[in-house]
Amino acid sequence: MDKNRLLGILGIESGDDLRFFEDFAEIVETEEEIEAAVLAEILAEADMEVFEELCEGYFDELKGFLDDSGGEIRDITDDIKKAICGRSVILREAYDRHELSEAAEALANELIKFRDWYSADGSVVCTSHDTGDTELISVRDAVLSSRLEKLGGESFDFDFGSALLYDFDDYEEPKNNMS
Numbered sequence: 112m113d114k115n116r117l118l119g120i121l122g123i124e125s126g127d128d129l130r131f132f133e134d135f136a137e138i139v140e141t142e143e144e145i146e147a148a149v150l151a152e153i154l155a156e157a158d159m160e161v162f163e164e165l166c167e168g169y170f171d172e173l174k175g176f177l178d179d180s181g182g183e184i185r186d187i188t189d190d191i192k193k194a195i196c197g198r199s200v201i202l203r204e205a206y207d208r209h210e211l212s213e214a215a216e217a218l219a220n221e222l223i224k225f226r227d228w229y230s231a232d233g234s235v236v237c238t239s240h241d242t243g244d245t246e247l248i249s250v251r252d253a254v255l256s257s258r259l260e261k262l263g264g265e266s267f268d269f270d271f272g273s274a275l276l277y278d279f280d281d282y283e284e285p286k287n288n289m290s
Contacts, residue, residue, distance in 0.1 A: 114149050126156025135165035139226050140251060151219035155211055159203030166196050176257040177271075184250075184271040190279060191228075195221050228277055236270035250274050 118124060120143055121134050129135075138150070154162070170192035177185050198221045202214035228234075233247035237256065248256070253269045260266050 112144060112146055112149060114152050117143075117145060117149050117153060121153075126153040127158070129153065129157040129165075130161050132165055132168055135162070135169050138222060139169070139229060142230070145223065145226070147216065147219040147223050150222060151212070151215040154202065154218050154222075155215035159199045163196050163199045163203075166192060166199060170195075173254060176254050176261075183275050187275060187277055191225055191277065194279065195225060224278070228274070231274075234271075234274040236272070238268045238270075240266035240268065 120141060121129070121137050123129060123134060138145070170188055173188055174185050177188060195218070198214070198218035202211070202218050205211040205214045229251045230249045232249050235248050235250055235253040236245060237248045237253060238245045250271070253267075253271070256264075256267050257269070
């Protein structure tokens with residue numbers, strides 16, 4: 112996918128326009144394949160203070176849908192939020208073109224890693240309260256089902272046991288670039 116296609120999916124003209132909750136949600140929820148390099152180009156143009164607010168808002172809402180699902184999945188999503196927001200701080204504080212490019216790429220890779228985990232089929236066991244039927248779905252689909260349930264839809268139980276695996280090994284805390 113090229114930059115113009117991704118901008119079209121997001122409904123924006125440039126990274127400067129990445130300002131709304133729906134924009135962040137579209138990046139992480141779209142089923143379209145997004146290349147990290149293309150996403151990095153858009154992120155490098157975005158206002159990172161606004162992006163951090165969007166990220167925090169998205170994950171806070173996500174946590175709200177996971178409230179009844181156990182502490183471990185909420186803890187994982189909180190750690191993911193910290194990782195993504197931490198990368199956005201690094202990008203915001205980048206002071207030259209090379210550092211900006213590296214920071215945008217690192218943030219894009221972190222978002223892609225989250226998207227891959229969030230949309231991985233079979234990571235959540237979903238059991239219908241009405242029928243007792245069980246199916247394996249993604250975390251994203253479990254959150255969607257939870258949203259629909261809160262709007263009066265069918266009720267489900269979710270087992271996030273397989274979704275508790277997330278690789279944080281290569282994450283580094285943001286460093287102060289003012290040394």
